[in-house]
Amino acid sequence: MKWKIEENGFDTEKATGLGNKFLIGNGYMGIRGTLEEFKKDQFPAVNLSGIYDQVGSGWREPLNAPNGLYTRVLVSGEEYALPEQECLSHKMLLDYRHGIFSRETGFMTKKGRILLEAERFASMEEKHLICLKVKITASFDGSLEILTGIDGDVWDINGPHYDKVETGTEEGVIHALGITHENRDEVIVCEGLETFFEAEEKMESTGRKIIRHLRFQVKAGEEYIFHKYISVYTSKDLESFREEGKALVKQAGKDGYEKQSEKHCGRWEKLWKVSEVLIEGDDEAMEALNYSLYHLHCIAPRHSKSLSIAARGLSGQTYKGAVFWDTEMFMLDFFLFTEPEVAKTLLKYRIDTLSGARKKAKDYGFDGAFYPWESQEGGFDACSDYNVTDVFTGRPMRTYFKDKQIHISAAVVYGIMRYSEFTGKDDLLREGGAEVIIECAKFYYSLLVKQVNKDRYELWDVIGPDEYHERVNNNAYTNRMAKFTFDSAIKLLEDYPVQDGTGSKELLDNFKNAAGHLYIPQPHESTGVIEQFDGYEQMEEATVSEVKSRLLNEKEYWGGAYGVASHTKVIKQADVVTMVNLFSREYDRDILYKNWSYYEPRTEHGSSLSACMYSMLACKCGMADKAYPFFIKSAKADLEEGGKQWAGLIYIGGTHPAASGGAYMTAVEGFGGIHIEDGILKAEPKLPKGWSRLSFKLYYLGDLYQVTVTEEEASVEKLQAVDWMD
Amino acid sequence: MKWKIEENGFDTEKATGLGNKFLIGNGYMGIRGTLEEFKKDQFPAVNLSGIYDQVGSGWREPLNAPNGLYTRVLVSGEEYALPEQECLSHKMLLDYRHGIFSRETGFMTKKGRILLEAERFASMEEKHLICLKVKITASFDGSLEILTGIDGDVWDINGPHYDKVETGTEEGVIHALGITHENRDEVIVCEGLETFFEAEEKMESTGRKIIRHLRFQVKAGEEYIFHKYISVYTSKDLESFREEGKALVKQAGKDGYEKQSEKHCGRWEKLWKVSEVLIEGDDEAMEALNYSLYHLHCIAPRHSKSLSIAARGLSGQTYKGAVFWDTEMFMLDFFLFTEPEVAKTLLKYRIDTLSGARKKAKDYGFDGAFYPWESQEGGFDACSDYNVTDVFTGRPMRTYFKDKQIHISAAVVYGIMRYSEFTGKDDLLREGGAEVIIECAKFYYSLLVKQVNKDRYELWDVIGPDEYHERVNNNAYTNRMAKFTFDSAIKLLEDYPVQDGTGSKELLDNFKNAAGHLYIPQPHESTGVIEQFDGYEQMEEATVSEVKSRLLNEKEYWGGAYGVASHTKVIKQADVVTMVNLFSREYDRDILYKNWSYYEPRTEHGSSLSACMYSMLACKCGMADKAYPFFIKSAKADLEEGGKQWAGLIYIGGTHPAASGGAYMTAVEGFGGIHIEDGILKAEPKLPKGWSRLSFKLYYLGDLYQVTVTEEEASVEKLQAVDWMD
Known part of the structure; x- marks a missing residue:
């Protein structure tokens, strides 16, 4: 058993279907196997269980949470993101023994090559938590910019389901809170960032997005890593859902990515032991x-x-x-x-x-x-x-x-x-x-x-x-x-x-x-x-x-x-x-x-x-x-991409x-x-x-x-x- | 009470609808108020009660008998017939107290004007009999030709219902006999002609038609009249339906048009007396x-x-x-x-x-x-x-x-x-x-x-x-x-x-x-x-x-x-x-x-x-x-032409x-x-x-x-x- 599936190369036509094939989830939420840089037109989704909304006479459907994975890389002011830019190489991988999705994409920038690697899991241990690890390597010395934060402008089929999305920052934790149309339910996504390099950080909050801009200097061949701890809660989960969301992000940050990953994988191993x-x-x-x-x-x-x-x-x-x-x-x-x-x-x-x-x-x-x-x-x-x-x-x-x-x-x-x-x-x-x-x-x-x-x-x-x-x-x-x-x-x-x-x-x-x-x-x-x-x-x-x-x-x-x-x-x-x-x-x-x-x-x-x-x-x-x-x-x-998508x-x-x-x-x-x-x-x-x-x-x-x-x-x-x- | 409806002028578009409005009938058959010269494209019909036929997977429908009214006038070898030729005047009349349809149409020919008058009834006294009187008047002296006979090439919606139509002549009586597709039923139409002028007669039998060609000399202003006695029988009526058909035509000829008309009208008067x-x-x-x-x-x-x-x-x-x-x-x-x-x-x-x-x-x-x-x-x-x-x-x-x-x-x-x-x-x-x-x-x-x-x-x-x-x-x-x-x-x-x-x-x-x-x-x-x-x-x-x-x-x-x-x-x-x-x-x-x-x-x-x-x-x-x-x-x-026709x-x-x-x-x-x-x-x-x-x-x-x-x-x-x- 390999317990792995892989997809090499990037094809816009296939991306939507791969979103399903490379899905990760923990029952509380499912995260489509789409890329960190995707905007709503590419159908990324953190799909929530058991919470619904209806707008007008459209079909009533479940909510997608604001997307806390949202991340883009800029070199010389230009964004290197799929599907907008061509890539040098692209690979997606799903470790389905442990529900870990990862991707690895190379771009040619004006300054040279960069390699973007990311890995994520929806914690099987802590159902409100998503962990993301991003690693960037460049072939050149120079400056780089990363945009990462929460995109509240989510993909909806019969939406938009959030009448409004409020964003904010508190002690380094950013959040986006969507308020639904039908029942005024609230969905809060909090995000804490842990970087392992020096960077100048600026916060930008426009429309339904709250984005950190990280500017930093890279050296050729060196790895620049950051972790994101993202929590997702709704007002239906518990009364103090906002506080819990923030607390969870902080706690996860204290524990660190590796420990979270370990607990997550342990849970999966336990499941497989029987199943x-x-x-x-x-x-x-x-x-x-x-x-x-x-x-x-x-x-x-x-x-x-x-x-x-x-x-x-x-x-x-x-x-x-x-x-x-x-x-x-x-x-x-x-x-x-x-x-x-x-x-x-x-x-x-x-x-x-x-x-x-x-x-x-x-x-x-x-x-x-x-x-x-x-x-x-x-x-x-x-x-x-x-x-x-x-x-x-x-x-x-x-x-x-x-x-x-x-x-x-x-x-x-x-x-x-x-x-x-x-x-x-x-x-x-x-x-x-x-x-x-x-x-x-x-x-x-x-x-x-x-x-x-x-x-x-x-x-x-x-x-x-x-x-x-x-x-x-x-x-x-x-x-x-x-x-x-x-x-x-x-x-x-x-x-x-x-x-x-x-x-x-x-x-x-x-x-x-x-x-x-x-x-x-x-x-x-x-x-x-x-x-x-x-x-x-x-x-x-x-x-x-x-x-x-x-x-x-x-x-x-x-x-x-x-x-x-x-x-x-x-x-x-x-x-x-x-x-x-x-x-x-x-x-x-x-x-x-x-x-x-x-x-x-x-x-x-x-x-x-x-x-x-x-x-x-x-x-x-x-x-x-x-x-x-x-x-x-x-x-x-x-597993096969023959199913009806449309x-x-x-x-x-x-x-x-x-x-x-x-x-x-x-x-x-x-x-x-x-x-x-x-x-x-x-x-x-x-x-x-x-x-x-x-x-x-x-x-x-x-x-x-x-x-x-x-x-x-x-x-x-x-x-x-x-x-x-x- | 006028007991009459009239239609003046000719309009191809309206002709089909008028076929219904000017219908005559006697329960055994209905004759659409269409013109004597009409061929199947104009939807003339002698529609029969209680006898049906089906061809292939088309709808099963009642039979239209061969059309014994068929009549056309020629001057200098040219046919003067609606709707093909323009007319000078045209009038249709229905006496609905007595079920008598008549028409009167003027044409300009190369030699001068002709007036075609016709009157018909489906006898209420003798249900197998149709009587037709035709009168022609010309504004010139010269020769005229009349085609009159039986047109077995009938209008069908889901036909043709006659696998074949046999025609023949016997002692001056012509006939067309159609044999149906489904049940081999037979429909015979016989026609006897009574002319009140000298004419050279030639019989033509082509395809499903049997037609008399009458050539005669006309004098300006004089009336040239002929009567047709048309019988319609089917093999479902009685065993000797062919013989009866011929006999009826002969008997009707002996009695004459006026006597038939009198008996017919008498029956109608009797009906109205109560109704x-x-x-x-x-x-x-x-x-x-x-x-x-x-x-x-x-x-x-x-x-x-x-x-x-x-x-x-x-x-x-x-x-x-x-x-x-x-x-x-x-x-x-x-x-x-x-x-x-x-x-x-x-x-x-x-x-x-x-x-x-x-x-x-x-x-x-x-x-x-x-x-x-x-x-x-x-x-x-x-x-x-x-x-x-x-x-x-x-x-x-x-x-x-x-x-x-x-x-x-x-x-x-x-x-x-x-x-x-x-x-x-x-x-x-x-x-x-x-x-x-x-x-x-x-x-x-x-x-x-x-x-x-x-x-x-x-x-x-x-x-x-x-x-x-x-x-x-x-x-x-x-x-x-x-x-x-x-x-x-x-x-x-x-x-x-x-x-x-x-x-x-x-x-x-x-x-x-x-x-x-x-x-x-x-x-x-x-x-x-x-x-x-x-x-x-x-x-x-x-x-x-x-x-x-x-x-x-x-x-x-x-x-x-x-x-x-x-x-x-x-x-x-x-x-x-x-x-x-x-x-x-x-x-x-x-x-x-x-x-x-x-x-x-x-x-x-x-x-x-x-x-x-x-x-x-x-x-x-x-x-x-x-x-x-x-x-x-x-x-x-x-009465009104608003009904759906198509x-x-x-x-x-x-x-x-x-x-x-x-x-x-x-x-x-x-x-x-x-x-x-x-x-x-x-x-x-x-x-x-x-x-x-x-x-x-x-x-x-x-x-x-x-x-x-x-x-x-x-x-x-x-x-x-x-x-x-x-």
Whole structure:
């Protein structure tokens, strides 16, 4: 394992995408892998978790903090900065074992060459702290100027979010404080500078920037180093957030860069001690997979007891920084298996946003809890009724993600139940999880319809995971997940009986009735295929490439009422396959296989959530080799620069933590065959060609297990705390 | 009453529209008011009732017969014909008391002036016969040539429908026989010529035409007259259709033009004797109204015992020549009141197409009878799933007229019940009408859904009369009509009890249960407004002109998933207003008024069916003056040339018999206040300003009544047969 990725040379076109690939973060914030000298047009960002703002009718989105990394070098009054100036050489490096980003850029100045080196990390130890080390070397003797400070003129997609940015200096610590438009939240960034050379310092404060000008003399070949300690706090963190911000910078300065780095790296090592996955025989897969896990570590909200992860992690404002079903259905297992307390934090977020989900249900005339499709703080649904733009007319198109994608509530239930199953603990249930489950069951109960002349209950007018077919009846995945919700609620009500008079007897009867009558589409008698929704079989049979060839504009939406895929069998992403993967034990392997092979050629894989469901199910069908390319696709979702960065004029790039989580699930549950059988954690050898050994650790019922899988066998061994803990 | 409309001068642009305005017909065929010399590019048509053809994937549409009127005049080898040549003068005239079209056109030839006069009628006495009289006068002495014969190269929208056209001559009678593509049906047109001058005759048969060339010498100022007797038969009429065609032409020739004309006019006089509506004080309204009734007479299928009327009558192939709800809901009353046997014929068509309706229901997975949205012979639904073209992409748009506009079946029930109510006879019920009603009730029963946690039954995912809002739940009109259907079926099952074992006891229970639980949207407590469908109130409030101003292309569809009206409160046509008009006795006048005044400003009136519902309801609200402009709009639907003739490159013009029927209903039921109270026919004076007296006759329970309404009073007087019959 190299634990490193590198990028050589500079290409403006690629810079935005590399911002995601070279991201660092600590869950409190994510720092895009952009350069210190970048201004907002180059999309630098210190993206914050869990704090949002809306301006006018623009989309509500998370905040980017003022950029305390901002640094530029001047020689003879001229700025040497990318992308404005050509460089002699440029290299970026990410140490993803420790979340350390570094760059090294050579410029030819009028006086000679300079080399700018920088290294940064968002401290895993101290979540409000960023440390930056800058080293400059020149090939000449002469004077140099450095501009470094805080740039409050941040990149925003639907901003500006700061109505104003106040700057100031106090005892050598500078700060920029942004005040948000919607809620008057405050974000303060403080910066302390530590130089290791003599320099004349002047402070400049213009507009939204506060910048130090350092003038100093250099000698050819000598290194000139300075450290920056940058703190980031918001008014939502604690009351004394301003004082804390300044204090942290001072304290960090006292400790020094190396000590901070040491503590930071120590934390990372501890994380890898449990979470690293070893694959013998396939370095490429091992590196891609651990790189994926790196991204999950970067965005895990360890600083909070109740916070979730956005669909694009902390890589920017795309997807409104909102929490989707991605968290519960794709990311949860990684944390549940390696750091259950983070899994709890993620689910606590859902418990704590129950009121938002209740309000949404009520607004639509339903009972219980209808979780937001795009959840922000408090369970506010950031999803718009018009989420796509018609490329032909420029008009917003009415979409139904928000109001019809009802499977989201079941995903929350699934997450909570899975937590209970793998931890063996009922803490989450007692802390509100049970109530969430009951409320979600009430929600589905209020959605059930029954044709008067039939006995079964149905769910109509929904959107399943395949968003290209909207407003369908009896989406198999949705119905099955609703049944799971009823079953879970029944279990709870039976396991924790409450006195009557609370209405829970009636609830129990209702849910039993619902679970007993809810229609679950079954495998077709002869083909074994489960119909994705009522009438899917009547849709036009067309290949994905055929459908693609019908596009009149490459940016047009494939779905909606009239999209190229809408009336064909072509689907966006795993839908029935997701269902049979989750409930694989209810079907014969033959049925799993038939559904996999029926739906795979009909799937566009237009979502990064799709591949891993195909790879996991392929493993369960005994086709590890067919699983492999889907696994690699998931594992490399952020490593390769093929992903969509733009939709029309809108930047939609970012990291894909759900794909990362999906790659992990495929490795552990797919190739490693991890599952629970009669309460016992088991593994099964399902390795793809070339893998001689797969090994990883995971938690089950509070104990850590070492799993080792070879071609022939799989072992699951409980570890004693002394064996592995520091 | 002038009973005449005239058009002076020739304008190519207007010619197509005038084809509708000057239409003549006798129910078997309609002949567009186009000129004898017109070739297919000018849209002449002898449009046939009840016979259809489809070519390739084009729309299935009714046949136009070979054009036996085809006639052109030549002087010195040059054709004098519109629109190719300029004319000196041109006049068209329609005697709509007798269905006689005439024209008079002067041309300047190289030799001097000629005047071409022609007169035609489609015999009301002999439904297969067309008579044409042509008179030519010249201002010079010299030779003239006439081309006259049959042009089998007919205008088709989605043709050509004749795979081949055979022509021939036999004993002076020429014929053209077209063989259709789809079913190999045959249409034969025979023509006999009677000239009153010496001429040299030569026959020419080229392509799909068979033409006589008549050369003769003219003297200045003298009249040269010839008659043509043209018969039209199809292989669906009778086995010996060819022989009959020839025989008819010969017989007509023997009788002569004048005698045919006399018999024809006599029939028309007889029709007017019952159906004429007299309005004292408003000639304009009286003429427009009787002109509307003329159009209804022209298309009444008196030659059949089981045939209905297309939405554009017999004016061409637009709207696929299909039968819509227009017949039962808008045209039926006129026939029911003035010629009940025609009403029976119209409804018999529905009874005889029950198998098609059953098949449609079954194909969609429903029980009973789902009548076609666009019904052709046998109850075949000509409606396509893609009925509109997206003007921006040129792609067909998925529309839901066919599968979701379920109110059509209830319209059929409504028609049958209304027939029984006004005739007092159960003949139609006994001849299959009862079965239709039961089947329609079974259909709705199979559509009922119930939310599991509610008691009421609902109808989801439908389109109401306002087609701009598709896939809605609980459209008030649709639900109320479904209830009407259940109530009708219950009445039948109770009135004609059958032995048990037939399952009718169970049906009765089901229908009673359905009628008792079906949700009918009620007037809002404070506003009194009935919500058009679930969620209508949440739609954007925008004016019709505001919505119109959002069009990016004047031809774009206002409805569908993303139309300019789709997510606003702007509706295409009367919907709730239609419902409260039909069931006005169930609401206080105040509620009627509140719904009228709420929905009127929100209605585009994009359908010619809309205005009359507003005028009728306005009368019931005591606002005859507000009703008046809507009444005039309906009555003049075909008289004024404002109607849409084109949708993009597709000709959609034609007559508007539903508007004609609506104008009639407004006069009789609105202004005249005709209604039944405790089994007694009653009228009420609700005349608009300026009308001093309104009088008409109508049938009720087999008796003819004279109704006379003045400002103050209304009288209904039973007529003795001797008083009015010949």
